[in-house]
Amino acid sequence: MRNTRATQPLFELSKPGRRAMRMPAADVPDVPLAELLPESALAATPPELPELAEPDVVRHFTNLSTQNMSVDTHFYPLGSCTMKHNPKRNERLASLPGLLDLHPYQPQETLQGMLALLFELQELLGEIAGLPAVSLQPAAGAHGELASLLIAAAYFRDVDGKRTKVLAPDSAHGTNPASAAVAGFEPVTVKSTPQGFVDLVDLGAKLDNRAAVFMITNPNTLGMYDPNIKRIAEMVHAAGGLIYLDGANMNAILGISRPGDFGADMMHFNCHKTFSGPHGSGGPGAGPIAVSARLAPYLPTPLVERAGGGFRLGYDRPRSIGRVRSFFGNVGILVRAYCYIRTHGPDGLRRVSEHAVLNANYLLSRVKHIFPVPQGDRCMHEFVASAARLKTDKDISAMDIAKRLLDYGFHAPTVYFPPIVREALMIEPTETESKETLDAFAETLFRVTEEPADLLHEAPHTTPVSRPDEVRAARQPVMVWPRESSPDDGAGG
Amino acid sequence: MPFLLNTPDDVRAMLEAIGVGSLDELFAMVPRELRLARELAIPPALTELELTSHLEALARQNVSAKEKACFLGGGSYDHFVPAVVDAIAGRGEFYTSYTPYQAEASQGNLQAFFEYQTLIARLTGMDVANASLYDGATAAAEAVLMSMSATGRRRHVVAAASVHPEYRQTLAAYLKNLGTELTTLATPDGILAPQQLATAVRDDTACVLVQHPNFFGCLENVEKLVHVAHDKGAMFVVVVDPISLGLLKRPGDYDADIVVAEGQSLGNPMSFGGPYLGIMACRERMVRRMPGRIAGQTVDRRGRRCWVLTLQTREQHIRREKATSNICTNQGLLALRALVYLAAAGPQGLREVAELCLRKAHYARTRLAAAGRRLALRFDRPAFKEFVVRSSDASVDDLLAEALDAGFFAGIPLSQWYPELDDCFLVAVTEKRSRAEIDGLATALNRIPRQVTAAHA
Numbered sequence: 001m002r003n004t005r006a007t008q009p010l011f012e013l014s015k016p017g018r019r020a021m022r023m024p025a026a027d028v029p030d031v032p033l034a035e036l037l038p039e040s041a042l043a044a045t046p047p048e049l050p051e052l053a054e055p056d057v058v059r060h061f062t063n064l065s066t067q068n069m070s071v072d073t074h075f076y077p078l079g080s081c082t083m084k085h086n087p088k089r090n091e092r093l094a095s096l097p098g099l100l101d102l103h104p105y106q107p108q109e110t111l112q113g114m115l116a117l118l119f120e121l122q123e124l125l126g127e128i129a130g131l132p133a134v135s136l137q138p139a140a141g142a143h144g145e146l147a148s149l150l151i152a153a154a155y156f157r158d159v160d161g162k163r164t165k166v167l168a169p170d171s172a173h174g175t176n177p178a179s180a181a182v183a184g185f186e187p188v189t190v191k192s193t194p195q196g197f198v199d200l201v202d203l204g205a206k207l208d209n210r211a212a213v214f215m216i217t218n219p220n221t222l223g224m225y226d227p228n229i230k231r232i233a234e235m236v237h238a239a240g241g242l243i244y245l246d247g248a249n250m251n252a253i254l255g256i257s258r259p260g261d262f263g264a265d266m267m268h269f270n271c272h273k274t275f276s277g278p279h280g281s282g283g284p285g286a287g288p289i290a291v292s293a294r295l296a297p298y299l300p301t302p303l304v305e306r307a308g309g310g311f312r313l314g315y316d317r318p319r320s321i322g323r324v325r326s327f328f329g330n331v332g333i334l335v336r337a338y339c340y341i342r343t344h345g346p347d348g349l350r351r352v353s354e355h356a357v358l359n360a361n362y363l364l365s366r367v368k369h370i371f372p373v374p375q376g377d378r379c380m381h382e383f384v385a386s387a388a389r390l391k392t393d394k395d396i397s398a399m400d401i402a403k404r405l406l407d408y409g410f411h412a413p414t415v416y417f418p419p420i421v422r423e424a425l426m427i428e429p430t431e432t433e434s435k436e437t438l439d440a441f442a443e444t445l446f447r448v449t450e451e452p453a454d455l456l457h458e459a460p461h462t463t464p465v466s467r468p469d470e471v472r473a474a475r476q477p478v479m480v481w482p483r484e485s486s487p488d489d490g491a492g493g
Numbered sequence: 494m495p496f497l498l499n500t501p502d503d504v505r506a507m508l509e510a511i512g513v514g515s516l517d518e519l520f521a522m523v524p525r526e527l528r529l530a531r532e533l534a535i536p537p538a539l540t541e542l543e544l545t546s547h548l549e550a551l552a553r554q555n556v557s558a559k560e561k562a563c564f565l566g567g568g569s570y571d572h573f574v575p576a577v578v579d580a581i582a583g584r585g586e587f588y589t590s591y592t593p594y595q596a597e598a599s600q601g602n603l604q605a606f607f608e609y610q611t612l613i614a615r616l617t618g619m620d621v622a623n624a625s626l627y628d629g630a631t632a633a634a635e636a637v638l639m640s641m642s643a644t645g646r647r648r649h650v651v652a653a654a655s656v657h658p659e660y661r662q663t664l665a666a667y668l669k670n671l672g673t674e675l676t677t678l679a680t681p682d683g684i685l686a687p688q689q690l691a692t693a694v695r696d697d698t699a700c701v702l703v704q705h706p707n708f709f710g711c712l713e714n715v716e717k718l719v720h721v722a723h724d725k726g727a728m729f730v731v732v733v734d735p736i737s738l739g740l741l742k743r744p745g746d747y748d749a750d751i752v753v754a755e756g757q758s759l760g761n762p763m764s765f766g767g768p769y770l771g772i773m774a775c776r777e778r779m780v781r782r783m784p785g786r787i788a789g790q791t792v793d794r795r796g797r798r799c800w801v802l803t804l805q806t807r808e809q810h811i812r813r814e815k816a817t818s819n820i821c822t823n824q825g826l827l828a829l830r831a832l833v834y835l836a837a838a839g840p841q842g843l844r845e846v847a848e849l850c851l852r853k854a855h856y857a858r859t860r861l862a863a864a865g866r867r868l869a870l871r872f873d874r875p876a877f878k879e880f881v882v883r884s885s886d887a888s889v890d891d892l893l894a895e896a897l898d899a900g901f902f903a904g905i906p907l908s909q910w911y912p913e914l915d916d917c918f919l920v921a922v923t924e925k926r927s928r929a930e931i932d933g934l935a936t937a938l939n940r941i942p943r944q945v946t947a948a949h950a
């Protein structure tokens with residue numbers, strides 16, 4: 001039961017003289033501060049932080065937590081995000097002191113267990129990808145995209161030096177064109193067919209000798225396996241380009257179809273999706289990349305290598321792009337991914353995908369009577385329904401439905417993505433949900449569409465707040481707690 | 494399978510509802526020739542008990558910082574993490590939620606982001622902060638890109654060699670394909686000399702990247718450096734240690750334009766280098782160029798105070814290739830940990846941590862470099878919690894290996910990044926190191942006989 005007194009912003013709860021953390025007295029000789037640091041370097045006042053006792057802190061944040069929906073508490077069919085159950089064993093194991101309390105610059109002979117684990121994870125991911133070389137360094141999917149495009153840039157500098165464009169379909173996730181731009185390429189959009197597949201004619205027209213990479217998501221963001229994927233790869237390769245596979249949707253094809261086998265030259269995994277890393281309110285993720293043999297020399301350093309009877313961090317890679325972050329990678333999430341893969345084994349991973357696809361198709365079979373699903377009767381791990389007709393007929397939008405679902409205790413699907421479907425509701429149930437939950441969700445969706453539009457326009461009705469004014473938030477941004485007492489007069493600073 | 498719920502009966506009923514005869518048929522849209530005709534060549538499944546034994550065995554093959562006194566730093570530190578941080582961050586409602594796209598179902602996360610932004614802005618003396626980037630290195634690279642877009646100068650940036658080498662490598666990789674020239678200024682005296690900077694900053698320089706306290710632990714002459722940068726219209730981007738701000742002047746007070754930091758020190762385990770969090774704060778006038786998520790305060794339809802993701806038109810999911818960055822998933826849970834840490838520390842707690850680091854590091858400096866012994870300070874300058882030690886006779890590798898045997902992670906050899914410092918190592922001292930450990934380290938490092946060293950060489 002929520003206690004609104006405790007969810008006041010921290011600065012409102014603050015009271016001078018309170019504190020939760022106290023450090024021991026110094027056990028070294030007491031030298032005046034002025035002898036240790038020049039006066040000019042020191043702050044005139046203590047840091048401006050709230051003053052709270054531990055009970056304040058615990059009650060505040062515990063009550064804040066109850067204002068979230070989460071996988072532990074709710075069905076969370078947020079399409080493209082693979083909100084699957086987070087195995088509790090992974091949390092415990094990743095917290096073993098022998099894995100958690102390791103400094104990144106410890107001598108390598110003190111890290112042999114960790115390096116063995118990471119080496120094996122490189123191998124496991126390479127096998128799942130069907131691509132031989134893996135870097136665990138990128139921190140998330142988008143970071144893996146960027147690293148891969150930097151690899152492509154380095155590769156093309158070596159082979160011909162004039163490929164400046166990166167192509168991606170109009171159905172692609174926003175990170176694809178954004179990564180292309182950040183990596184210094186010119187992003188080019190390729191059209192989709194009315195069924196949502198890559199338009200081969202448009203692709204052909206845009207594949208010139210300046211096209212470096214075609215970024216494709218397969219299964220795509222409509223949850224469909226592109227039947228032309230092999231042909232697409234052949235076209236891109238014939239034109240001298242590379243295929244990048246956005247691996248956000250790997251949950252559909254584990255042990256069933258491998259990117260390397262369908263033509264990808266490089267790809268990322270989203271460990272926080274496919275391999276059950278906790279999504280942690282927006283992160284951390286981990287976005288390892290796998291590449292073909294000819295791109296392997298360009299991978300970021302270090303990679304874990306075998307050395308004698310043990311393992312080492314290999315830095316001697318003269319053609320490497322260098323590094324895309326500090327230290328080794330988001331190791332805590334990589335350890336969880338390792339645990340997940342080892343928990344499942346070959347048969348288990350395949351079953352994960354089979355049940356993810358079963359759940360999505362079952363839900364699709366129930367939802368298609370309520371909403372048109374432009375892509376048809378089948379899907380892989382997710383599908384995209386359209387509320388366009390409802391919008392026209394009853395003035396009920398995808399957003400209205402999303403908001404109303406919250407009242408019934410379901411997290412909303414992803415809405416308005418992919419951009420090629422009007423009033424899109426992108427639904428990904430994952431394999432860790434039951435038939436009963438899917439039935440209840442489908443029944444609720446149906447019920448919502450029968451409700452009066454007015455009720456939906458003002459939904460949700462049972463959440464702590466409803467329909468925040470986003471325009472106001474953007475026009476007069478208040479991004480920090482204002483110093484003065486009234487929260488309304490503080491602009492941003 | 495431990496995480497699947499469908500029983501054989503469920504599967505039958507579901508397949509029937511779908512209208513297919515088998516699970517295999519569900520994959521009809523995957524062309525036959527693109528299906529894997531064999532099992533994945535990975536080891537068989539493990540039960541929880543088996544997996545636990547396996548991971549425990551791997552963990553035993555490591556030597557953790559719990560088993561040695563850890564004097565390693567260089568951007569990752571063995572600071573104390575209060576239990577309250579783990580207790581809060583372990584709440585499933587934080588742990589297993591995602592980016593707050595639906596504000597009504599995410600007020601806890603959004604308010605936490607807002608509070609995090611507030612505390613980071615206060616701590617750095619800046620107007621605004623974002624809700625986290627990947628780590629300190631990518632935050633530095635993003636800040637440089639941001640300065641390029643804010644100044645419209647895309648040709649040239651300057652960094653001091655005293656900035657973390659891996660941050661500079663990251664920046665170099667980010668800039669490589671943009672054709673932006675990166676000038677790295679040597680810091681033979683341990684800090685960047687303002688006169689030297691003045692000769693390197695040009696009219697087309699977007700920014701100057703400096704770390705303070707720097708990679709060697711030394712305090713930079715930030716006030717002078719800011720002037721030099723601003724004189725040429727370049728921005729000043731500073732990498733800070735958030736713990737140091739319990740004591741040191743805030744970057745906002747010396748007129749920095751963008752502040753970035755590695756947030757690991759604030760309540761996050763070392764975890765072999767990640768996940769950590771990139772902190773970024775800037776002036777309000779630049780907020781629309783800032784990468785990453787930002788929570789903003791507003792009111793709901795009934796006038797109740799609440800929070801949303803705001804200024805989303807900067808972001809890739811709205812603006813695609815015109816976004817300020819490609820970042821999507823960030824380091825939210827680590828930002829939450831940093832927030833709880835700062836809330837628990839408060840002004841006095843953070844100041845105490847900073848003072849303890851300073852005092853103990855100072856004590857360690859004097860003990861390690863005590864006159865007449867083989868070790869000396871490489872840079873005798875004001876420093877916060879780290880310092881560089883030079884060995885006059887023994888090789889660094891031998892010294893560190895001997896110290897390891899004696900129970901210490903004594904320091905980080907610098908030759909891998911600075912060949913000219915191949916006789917040096919970097920020592921960090923946090924509030925967790927006791928006087929006895931420091932004394933023990935000094936004794937161990939000075940005890941190693943020359944002959945051993947000679948024999949190794």
Ligand SMILES: Cc1ncc(COP(=O)(O)O)c(C=O)c1O
Binds near residue numbers: 081173176249285
């Ligand atoms: C299809 C797709 N591509 C790329 C990404 C980016 O991944 P991340 O958020 O891990 O950076 C996402 C997820 O958010 C996605 O759904």
